[in-house]
Amino acid sequence: MIQVDGLTKRYAHTVAVDHVSFSVEKGQIVGFLGPNGAGKTTTMRMLTCFMPPSDGTASIAGFDVVKQPLEVKKRIGYLPETPPVYPDMEVGEYLQFVARIKGVPEKEVLQRSQEAAAKCFVKDVWSKLIGKLSKGYRQRVGLAQAIIHNPEVLILDEPTSGFDPKQILETRDLIKSLAGAHTIVLSTHILQEVKAMCESLVIINKGKIATSGTMEDLTRRNGAVMEVSVPEGALGAEDLSAPFSSLEGVNGVTATNDGGLWRIDVDTVTSEDLRPKLAQIVLGKGWNLYRLDSAAVSLDELFLSLTTLSAEEVKQ
Numbered sequence: 001m002i003q004v005d006g007l008t009k010r011y012a013h014t015v016a017v018d019h020v021s022f023s024v025e026k027g028q029i030v031g032f033l034g035p036n037g038a039g040k041t042t043t044m045r046m047l048t049c050f051m052p053p054s055d056g057t058a059s060i061a062g063f064d065v066v067k068q069p070l071e072v073k074k075r076i077g078y079l080p081e082t083p084p085v086y087p088d089m090e091v092g093e094y095l096q097f098v099a100r101i102k103g104v105p106e107k108e109v110l111q112r113s114q115e116a117a118a119k120c121f122v123k124d125v126w127s128k129l130i131g132k133l134s135k136g137y138r139q140r141v142g143l144a145q146a147i148i149h150n151p152e153v154l155i156l157d158e159p160t161s162g163f164d165p166k167q168i169l170e171t172r173d174l175i176k177s178l179a180g181a182h183t184i185v186l187s188t189h190i191l192q193e194v195k196a197m198c199e200s201l202v203i204i205n206k207g208k209i210a211t212s213g214t215m216e217d218l219t220r221r222n223g224a225v226m227e228v229s230v231p232e233g234a235l236g237a238e239d240l241s242a243p244f245s246s247l248e249g250v251n252g253v254t255a256t257n258d259g260g261l262w263r264i265d266v267d268t269v270t271s272e273d274l275r276p277k278l279a280q281i282v283l284g285k286g287w288n289l290y291r292l293d294s295a296a297v298s299l300d301e302l303f304l305s306l307t308t309l310s311a312e313e314v315k316q
């Protein structure tokens with residue numbers, strides 16, 4: 001339903017989005033997760049035809065965002081970072097106005113507006129001026145305008161930002177209930193949000209995709225921990241970690257001497273279970289293997305390790 005290939009946005013001094021590629025199947029709900037400034041909003045603006053890419057392509061339901069923007073816009077509902085609401089309009093009036101702009105047939109305008117208002121919990125403020133609403137309520141009106149024409153695809157930029165905890169739970173339920181009938185991409189910088197709602201996840205950091213996959217795949221990602229003994233001699237931590245570092249999918253290796261046995265922690269960023277390969281290396285070196293376990297890496301740790309600045313980067 002959504003296909004993104006090498007999407008790139010360059011500003012004068014920044015590459016905000018750097019060759020991002022991913023695809024989303026029909027009916028799926030995908031979380032676009034990244035810290036502030038990662039490039040989430042910029043990617044969404046390109047997907048919704050608000051801004052042309054510098055490079056790469058994106059298509060929605062087979063329609064190219066650059067070549068066929070009208071076809072794309074018909075099929076998407078977009079909730080931008082700042083909801084596109086008019087402060088001097090009443091909620092009901094605004095929703096009907098948007099419904100007309102989006103081509104809802106006149107005889108369905110009122111009903112569709114009321115349905116969207118009910119789904120997004122703004123029915124009770126139907127006759128209130130938008131300018132007098134709280135931030136959370138304005139956000140809900142923003143969500144209502146995004147779904148009003150029953151689009152195939154919903155692009156939601158931080159849909160629960162500004163909500164209180166009860167509203168967050170209600171909105172998550174609402175978004176989950178919209179998946180299936182709609183294909184949804186939502187952005188957030190909160191991992192909890194993705195865990196609660198999404199089937200798959202794209203982690204973006206500094207404009208680049210750090211990792212992506214189904215929640216199941218990503219939570220299954222493992223590290224491994226081994227205990228080995230090596231013949232007496234001059235082997236140090238460096239010599240012990242080096243053979244594992246070059247394996248594909250290994251992110252980092254640390255070796256510590258633990259009362260005569262060496263403990264080697266191997267951090268992997270692959271869904272492949274690397275234990276057989278690790279065992280082969282140990283035996284090939286003539287070391288004795290006392291323990292080889294997989295060590296589950298939690299999604300929280302994975303997200304932190306992929307998006308936290310290294311000490312060198314912080315200094316710069």
Ligand SMILES: Nc1ncnc2c1ncn2[C@@H]1O[C@H](COP(=O)(O)OP(=O)(O)OP(=O)(O)O)[C@@H](O)[C@H]1O
Nearest residue numbers: 011014016034035036037038039040041042043189
């Ligand atoms: N109009 C612009 N001109 C120049 N640089 C921009 C512009 N818009 C965004 N950027 C830069 O592009 C990068 C990505 O910004 P973007 O708004 O896409 O991040 P984000 O992931 O949505 O962040 P946040 O979580 O804070 O909303 C940032 O470094 C930002 O400063």
Ligand SMILES: [Mg+2]
Nearest residue numbers: 040041042081
């Ligand atoms: Mg943003």
